[in-house]
Amino acid sequence: MKRTTSRRAFIAAAVTSGVAVAGCSQLQGSTDGNETSATSPTDDGSGTPNGGGTETQDYHYTDRGSVLDDFEDLSNWGTIRGTQIAETNDVYKGDQSVRVKNPSGGGAGIFRAFPDGLDLTDQDLSIAGKLESPRPGKLAVEVIAPARSDHLVCRRYIPDTMDDWMRIDLGYTGKRGEPDLSNVQEIRLIVLSDDEPINFVVDDLRTIPKPVDSGRVLLSFNNVRASHYDIAFQELQRRGWSAMETVDPDEVNSNNALTTGQLREMRDAGWDITSLPSPNTPLPELSTKEQRRVIKDTKEYLDLKGFTDGKQFMTIDSDKFDRETLQVIRDHHEYGFTFGASPNTVPPVENATVSQVYGNDLNGSARMINLAAQYNQLAVITFPDIGPNSPVPESEFMQLMNIIEDWGDNLQVVTPSDLLEMEQNL
Known part of the structure; x- marks a missing residue:
């Protein structure tokens, strides 16, 4: 009983501590407290764009949900700091987006009020964005519900290599007070910066209905470390859970790594054994042709070894990608995973950049798990090596597993295959 009480106290503290304010609140002198380090032709894959846009665009559109604002009319949007202008030359969808700039840096943003109240009780938000400066950086979205003392925030990390539009699932990373999403x-x-000029564009803000009444958590184990079998697999078996393992073929059967036999045992227990293409050069520094070769070769390795379900999914090595990387991922995989420092919608709207958080940050991971459970979203927690002299001590790993279990029916442990099945049944 004492152990459970301690864990529940940790749950309460992790949700509220240091996550209260972000975005323009920080412009007024507060801090988010939710910073996560920034150092960190179709195959049988995931389809094609299904939306509109101009003839010169080939972005990955979605028809899920409803358009809340297409930014064709900016009369409802006010400026927080910096300036906003109608952008007609750099548009995600339709004829116009909105560009927000502040050459002096510090912060820049826009806001829209909903005097009659907007009900997001059973809906999430998704937006298209392009961050030109700062890079890397984070796009912050605050949901005031109904006052500044009661709000939620999402902060999504965008790497320096991403030079174009991307769709962003707005999973909540912090809250203040007791937000009322019905109002x-x-x-x-x-967007905030340390005196670096700010320049970003957003478009196609959508509401996405929640198809589930509980949160989801996906546990990802990175690059076939032996501890993933010795510690993680044994513990998850005991709890009746499955997860995903990411595979660089050059690491399998090497020192302190998983063997092919262990990976097959994990597969047979319901794990997805997935792709981790790991070229010596980051993917965005390769030509599109070479990116395609590397990604396809790793997928084919999994297929030859019998991991036919897991081959549908890929994790982006070093969290570096550009527009070409995302297109290749969509051509060959159903989902791509990368560091984003935030939860996601269930199932993800943007399939090529499903956001992960690092499991070696105990407090940050617990916070994302707890918020996902509270607001029926998806937290993806990725773990490197586990154990003594490793990034994740075994005791902290067990603590996170206990936190997940304590949520009971309010939080389900899933695999990428589970998410894909859910998406296909929408």
Whole structure:
């Protein structure tokens, strides 16, 4: 009983501590407290764009949900800091987006009020964004529900290599007070910097219905470390859970790594054995042709070894990608996973950049798990090596597993295959 009480106290503390304010709140002198380090032709894959746009665009559109604002009319949007202008030359969808700039840096953003209240109780938000400066950086979205003392925030990390539009699932990374999502009075879109000029564009803000009434957590284990079998697999078997393992073929059967036999045992227990293409050069520094070869070769290795379900999914090595990388991922895989420092919608709207958080940050991981459970979203937690002299001590790993279990029916452990099945049944 003492152990459970301690864990529940940790749950409560992790949700509220240091995550209260982000975005324009920070412009007023507060801090988010939710920083996560920034150092860190179709095959049988995931389809093609299904939306509109101009003839010169080939972005990955979605028809899920409803358009909340297409930014064709900016009369409802006010400026927090910096300037906003109608952008007609760099558009994600339709004829116009909105560009927000502040050459002096510090912060820039826009807001829209909903005087009659916006009900997001059973809906998430998704937006298309392009961050030109700072890079890397984070797009912050605040949901004021109904006042500044009661709001939620999403902060999504965008790497320096991403030079174009991407769709962003707005999973909540922090909250203040007791937000009432049935009465959202304002939405704020903000980028912060340390004096670096700010320049970003957003478009196609959508509401996405929640198809589930509980949260989801996906546990990812990175690059076939032996501890993933010795510690993680044994523990998850005891709890009746499955997970995903990412595979660089050059690491399998090497020192302190998983063997092919262990990977097959994990597969047979319900794990997805997935792709981790790991070229010596980051993917965005390769030509599109070479990116395609590397990604396809790793997938074919999994297929030859019998991991036919897991081959549908890929994790982006070193969290570096550009527009070409994402297109190749969509051509060959159903989902791509990368560091984003935030949860996701269930199932993800943007399939090529499903956001992960690092499991070696105990407090940050616990916070994302707890918020996902509270707001029926998806937290993907990725683990490197586990154990003594490793990034994740075994005791902290067990603590996170206990936190997940304590949520009971309010939080389900899933695999990428589970998410894909859910998406296909929408």
